[in-house]
Amino acid sequence: MPALRTRPPRLRGDLLAVALVSALVATAALVGWALIDRGVDVLVGWPPLLAAWLPRVGPGTVPALLVGALVVVAGPTVAQRWRWGPLLGASFVAAWLWTLTLALIDGWAIGVAERLATPSEYLVEIPIRGTVGEFLTTFADRIPSFQPGALVTHASGHPPAATLFYELLSRLGLGGPDWAGAITLTIGASAVVPVALTLAAVADRDVDRDTARRYLPFGVLFPGAVWVGVSADGMFAAVFAWGVAFLALGAVRRSPAGAALALLGGLVLGLSLFLSYGLAAAGLVPVAVAVLTRRVAPLVWGTLGVGVVVALFAWGGFWWFDGYVQVQVRYYQPGEYGLRRPYAYWVWANLAAVAFAVGPAVVAGVRRVGWWACGWIGRRRPAPDWWGRPHTAVVLLVAAGLAAVLAADLSGLSKAEVERIWLPFAVWLVPATTLLARTATRPWLAAQAVLALAVNTLLATVW
Numbered sequence: 001m002p003a004l005r006t007r008p009p010r011l012r013g014d015l016l017a018v019a020l021v022s023a024l025v026a027t028a029a030l031v032g033w034a035l036i037d038r039g040v041d042v043l044v045g046w047p048p049l050l051a052a053w054l055p056r057v058g059p060g061t062v063p064a065l066l067v068g069a070l071v072v073v074a075g076p077t078v079a080q081r082w083r084w085g086p087l088l089g090a091s092f093v094a095a096w097l098w099t100l101t102l103a104l105i106d107g108w109a110i111g112v113a114e115r116l117a118t119p120s121e122y123l124v125e126i127p128i129r130g131t132v133g134e135f136l137t138t139f140a141d142r143i144p145s146f147q148p149g150a151l152v153t154h155a156s157g158h159p160p161a162a163t164l165f166y167e168l169l170s171r172l173g174l175g176g177p178d179w180a181g182a183i184t185l186t187i188g189a190s191a192v193v194p195v196a197l198t199l200a201a202v203a204d205r206d207v208d209r210d211t212a213r214r215y216l217p218f219g220v221l222f223p224g225a226v227w228v229g230v231s232a233d234g235m236f237a238a239v240f241a242w243g244v245a246f247l248a249l250g251a252v253r254r255s256p257a258g259a260a261l262a263l264l265g266g267l268v269l270g271l272s273l274f275l276s277y278g279l280a281a282a283g284l285v286p287v288a289v290a291v292l293t294r295r296v297a298p299l300v301w302g303t304l305g306v307g308v309v310v311a312l313f314a315w316g317g318f319w320w321f322d323g324y325v326q327v328q329v330r331y332y333q334p335g336e337y338g339l340r341r342p343y344a345y346w347v348w349a350n351l352a353a354v355a356f357a358v359g360p361a362v363v364a365g366v367r368r369v370g371w372w373a374c375g376w377i378g379r380r381r382p383a384p385d386w387w388g389r390p391h392t393a394v395v396l397l398v399a400a401g402l403a404a405v406l407a408a409d410l411s412g413l414s415k416a417e418v419e420r421i422w423l424p425f426a427v428w429l430v431p432a433t434t435l436l437a438r439t440a441t442r443p444w445l446a447a448q449a450v451l452a453l454a455v456n457t458l459l460a461t462v463w
Helices: 011-037 061-081 084-111 132-142 160-171 177-189 192-202 210-220 232-251 256-273 277-282 284-293 297-316 320-331 343-377 389-411 430-435 438-458
Strands: none
Touching (some): 011 343, 084 438, 132 160, 192 284, 192 389, 192 430, 210 430, 232 256, 232 277, 232 284, 256 277, 277 320, 277 389, 343 389
16 A cells, blocks of 8 residues: 655645746747747747737736735635625626736727737628628638638637627627727636636535635636737637536536536537637536536536537538638648747747746646646545545646647647637636645735736737
8 A cells, every 4th residue: 555645745846846837938938039040930029928028017007016916915815705696796807807907008909909900800800791691601611811702810710609709799889899809808807707616516515615715816816817808719718617617507406407507508618619629629627527526417418508509500501620620721821820830849838838828826736736636546645634525626627627738739730829829728727726825825826916917017918
């Protein structure tokens, strides 16, 4: 029988993990600049990020500092003392303010409105050509570039629901970059709520919801908010998270209402597949929910919901796999970034880029997830306060998020810009922070806030 582990991991190991990832970031930067000097098409301005060095302050600088400081100082206490419903509402408002104030460092026009108004963005395709049916029927054929009527970069790189969302806003009288930016940012900032709901459902079934409460301040000060405000990928992350949350809420209810919630979760998850092809890689997250609840029925209802959405789009004229095949064609067409960016560099530099989105606290938390998982695999039971349902749930959800990152990375279809593209995966890594020592919560929160503020103050990040 292997020796028992008698104590949880220490801060020293957490700091070592952060130092190693920092070294990875530094190496990615040095190698990236060396490749640029040699004329290699790395195709980013500040490797490993798609950004440019541009120190500045703006209208959002002071508000962002105040929001960050308030969450660091008061967030952990509020998260433990407030009633659950008001706490979720306050967390959403705080996450929205954090995301908005970071964006406003560049002012409203550059920081919010113009983000979705560039020549490569969805709004270029609005209004869509012809009817919705005609748009769906011809969509896959218009994905490859260098042809008349080819879709712009972002519209072609994603399934049609992404473009149709902005078409819907236009038809509702909410067209234009100002509305598009504000609504996209607001939906993206809401991701903190469904992740907390999922944790409360599968990790803490008692009334105190301790794991979810510990997560919320870190969910609010998510460094990836730099890219949530404003990119459509932040919105995709929230939609997917809401689908998982509905599935989790349904899975813990043995009633018709539970089946209805699981079905709703499937419908939302199905919709997310038509927002981003990459979300197929995150399929293990809802599977983890089913494993944690030890119920197959909710997964069946969820799968049915996904099937309904797939069938509706197919009936409308768009088959998901046709679009996926055509995206790969475009990605590797001569002159396109997918062909020009070197896989040998980005397959590891991607991990350095996503480190900016998750932050040092998540890096330390993921290290503890690994410690916990190794103890479980090796049948070495950790100390009593480190063993039980909350930690199992966190480990499985984070592992599912890590699996999505690994699959997307190895696929070669995500070379650079993953600090934005992998936001739907990154939000599921943040629960790893619940494994950090309680006594170090505020310093870790401060580190998250400082990273986000530094990135958006020193770098122009495009999104």
